[in-house]
Amino acid sequence: MRHTFVALVEDKPGVLNRVVSVFRRRTFNIESLAVGQTNQPGISRITIVVDSDKTEVNRIIPYMYKLINVIQVEDITYKPRVTRDLVMVKVNTTSENRSEIMKLADVFRAHIVDVANNSLIIEITGDEEKVNSFVDVLRPYGIIEMVRTGIVAMERGAETIFNNYFESQGFQMPVEFKFAS
């Protein structure tokens, strides 16, 4: 089963390596990974999708919290959410089928972002299902090249997905930071 993890991390060199290592050590294959800035300076957001039936997938979150630079993590697999994937497809065209392909793109609300004599680059954004069916439709024309950003996800509604993990686990957060003696 596919799990979608979302993490807020400090924007520092090597942090992505640390996060990915949590999955690597336990031999999870990462299906998609997207990293980018957030509205908070110095904080990046990572979306990771893994497909695994191992029960250990449920322990990824506490393991991630062991990393000093990880601020929040959540498995949003079971939450109502919006997910988006951006794809660019370079497809073969001829003078005969070009307008047909452009009409198809229109149906899927995809955009033509580059036109050449015998090829087009089409950009489409959407949930995976929509993107996949568009790619399937293009396949018979001959896809030369394709790139996907990987899934990004956000919880629906006014709730942010980053409810405090520790509070949700019933741990109390002390107000003052305690320093080691």
Place this chain on the structure above:
Amino acid sequence: MKYSGAQILWECLEREGVEVVFGYPGGATLPIYDALDSSTIHHVLVRHEQGAVHMADGYARASGRIGVALATSGPGATNLITGIVTAFMDSSPVVCITGQVASPLIGYDAFQETDVTGITLPITKHNYLITDVHEIPSVVHEAFYIAGSGRPGPVLIDITKDAQQEIIEWEYEEMTVHLPGYRPDLSPSSNDLAYAVQMIHAAKQPVILVGQGVLNSGAMAEVFEFATQTQSPVASTLLGLGSFPADHPLYLGMMGMHGEAWVNQTIQNSDLLLAFGMRFSDRVTGKISTFAPKAKKIHIDIDPSEINKNVTVDLGLVGDLKEILGRLLPQIEPAEHPEWLSQIGSWKQDAAVRDIKNMQDNGHLHAAHVIHDIWRCTNGEALVVSDVGQNQMWTAQYYRHNQPYTAITSGGLGTMGFGLPAAIGAKFARPEKEVWIIAGDGGFQMTQSELSTIVQEGIKINIAIINNGYLGMVRQWQEFFYENRYTSTPIISPDFAKIAEAHGLTGIRVTKREEVEAAVRKAQSLPETVIIDFRVEKEDCVYPMVPSNAAIDTMIRRPVSQADLK
């Protein structure tokens, strides 16, 4: 004032309270060593960088302070690896500092360049690469804070040579740590504590499992009060030894693979496990699905990722053990469990006759005799560092610790060669303490070169080598599970007494049981380090033993004759 990066580093280490650093110089740490002269910190020159981390580790475990190891780039840094993992597995606060080639050379395969932060990423609590001199003060402060807080662990700082050399205008300022994602300060809710109290009051057959977390938290007094107030027996993990006094009637002994049979029976039959600062390692639980099947389980640990990791528990309380027990104790009603305790007493009955030290003298010298005599001659008050293997298990069984922070060994990683360097570090932490090393002939040879460090530093340690001519623990497994095929386990050793003499130290060889006490007393009386080469029974085994992945009450016991049992 003008300071070089190297001078800033030493100043910052002094500000963190560092008194001693264990290290080995090299090309990429030359500026650091050049600036050492003006520092108050004592540097111990090791013979191999692995020894430096083990010493820092032993120093930390004996004192609760943070140990510091220093190595150069490339091979110096890679030699640290085994020691870093040892500290990581056993939650020991160590800060490792490594030199790195100058920042313009990074990534060009420069001489002695290694991606040290990359290599140590999965084996440190955190690590840093400093390329800018201005980062040194805040990184050092952060590193010490991370190493010592929460669940302690090793932190590595890699500093480029140009950052060490650059001179800047600088003055030390107090710093605050800003780590938004680091939560070493969690504590459980009152609701969870109330649930714990309810479970504790309902228990008829409770048992407390103490681990190293008791020592790391300094919660010995609270655990003692808890045990006596609830009349709960106490079993210890290997690393928890000394956190509860061994001569107390409620103390059972070590649990797990080589734990006493009655301890494991107690766990298997209890109705409430109180796990205090331990992590249910596979050496403790045996086959998980058969572990303590009747017991409710309360697990107190500072690391949230330990809760429900190896054993699924009924209640996990995350936080500092001392603080949590401090909150629990006023809510706990005193209790008595006479039937439970007498039941445990009955399980102990035949164990004493199966104990080799109580058996008739057959003229053979057994490790148990040696360690029992060392325990007797030191009144159980020595700081004992064991190596790894049979010697380690026999030490855990026969040296009964009443004081905390006096039993040091590599538990999680099981690093052979840990004993000698760790004992050197421990001696620096507690110079007033009588320090004993108990090592096997195999493990001792792995880091034997640190004997020269002992001589150079002029320190006094007593070294007991349990010499059976085998890599004994592996041989034992070959005997039990590989039909006595002793492949590559017989080991030739040098004459350890002569090794001692070659270092200008004293060496003694003991082959008979009646010579043990005199040799131990002689070692105690001499001012210099003494090696005693105990030539023990060659094919003795550690009993009892739980076979790998079996239930912990299915133990292999020491074979006894019918005469012995009567």
